[in-house]
Amino acid sequence: MDAKDAKDAKERKEPLRVGPAVRRRRRALGLTLAAVSARSGVSVPFLSQVENERARPSMRSLQRVADALDTTAGLLLAASDAARTVDLVRAGDDARPQPGTGSRIRSLVRGQHQLHALEFSGEQDTGREYKHRNDELLYVADGAVEVEAEGRAYRLGRGDSLFLSGGVRHRWRATAPDTRILVVAVAEHVDASGDPRG
Numbered sequence: 403m404d405a406k407d408a409k410d411a412k413e414r415k416e417p418l419r420v421g422p423a424v425r426r427r428r429r430a431l432g433l434t435l436a437a438v439s440a441r442s443g444v445s446v447p448f449l450s451q452v453e454n455e456r457a458r459p460s461m462r463s464l465q466r467v468a469d470a471l472d473t474t475a476g477l478l479l480a481a482s483d484a485a486r487t488v489d490l491v492r493a494g495d496d497a498r499p500q501p502g503t504g505s506r507i508r509s510l511v512r513g514q515h516q517l518h519a520l521e522f523s524g525e526q527d528t529g530r531e532y533k534h535r536n537d538e539l540l541y542v543a544d545g546a547v548e549v550e551a552e553g554r555a556y557r558l559g560r561g562d563s564l565f566l567s568g569g570v571r572h573r574w575r576a577t578a579p580d581t582r583i584l585v586v587a588v589a590e591h592v593d594a595s596g597d598p599r600g
Contacts (some may be wrong), residue, residue: 420464421455423481427471428453441470497523505576510584519586526583527575536568536588545581549574 428438435453439446444463451457452467459467461475468475489512497508505524511517521543540549541563549556549564551572556564566572568588576583 420459420478420482421453423478424449424467424471425453426481427473427478431471433471438467438470442466444470497521516588517586518588519584522576522583522585523581525576525579526581531571531573533571534566534568534587538566538568538585538587540564540566540574541584541586543582543584545576545583546578547574547581547583548577 428435435446435449438444439449442449444459444467448457448459448463449467452459464475464478468478471478491508491510491512495508496512497506499506505522505526508521508523510519510521526547540547540558542558542560544560546560547558549558549572551564551566551570557577558564574583
């Protein structure tokens with residue numbers, strides 16, 4: 403049995419688990435279950451069961467759904483695999499020094515997901531104003547930070563957090579040595595339209 407036959411046999415034993423990817427893609431396109439059903443010929447109850455992982459589509463049904471969602475079965479499967487990621491990030495992993503600043507940025511969530519989390523350490527003062535479409539949380543792990551949001555100043559110390567809803571204009575800077583800030587944000591909508599591993 404060659405590698406392709408082994409993969410096909412494995413897929414027959416393990417039904418396709420693509421519910422979250424199908425739901426994300428459908429919502430990203432602004433489609434209802436009824437619209438996808440009409441485009442694909444797959445019933446609304448079955449589509450609902452697939453999205454909620456109470457039913458597993460055959461490869462043929464998945465391809466029909468993918469066509470209705472203007473994507474491919476392969477991309478839906480890849481996005482579904484990404485949705486089941488368990489990824490340990492150790493202290494110091496992937497920390498990028500910022501040239502000329504003495505600061506470092508470390509991604510706490512690798513790949514393309516709906517949750518982004520970054521750790522900023524050292525001297526941070528971008529001098530830049532931000533305005534994100536989605537919500538964001540700033541948490542001070544060590545040191546101190548000054549945040550200006552919508553014209554008001556906030557001073558945060560170790561253990562403090564500040565929630566900023568989408569659309570709030572803000573800027574921040576570290577005000578103490580060895581400051582570490584965690585920034586957790588909801589990313590732009592992730593759909594099955596590209597390589598889910600970034």
